[in-house]
Amino acid sequence: MTKHSTTKPAPRLTVVITYTDTPPRFDIRIELVTPGES
Numbered sequence: 001m002t003k004h005s006t007t008k009p010a011p012r013l014t015v016v017i018t019y020t021d022t023p024p025r026f027d028i029r030i031e032l033v034t035p036g037e038s
């Protein structure tokens with residue numbers, strides 16, 4: 001019997017940037033999202 005390997009969806013890199021006025025600064029958050037996994 002041969003096993004067929006299922007192709008996993010590629011992980012996605014999500015960059016979330018939030019800007020605050022006071023004080024003026026940038027918040028950069030990088031998340032790695034793997035579809036199909038929780």
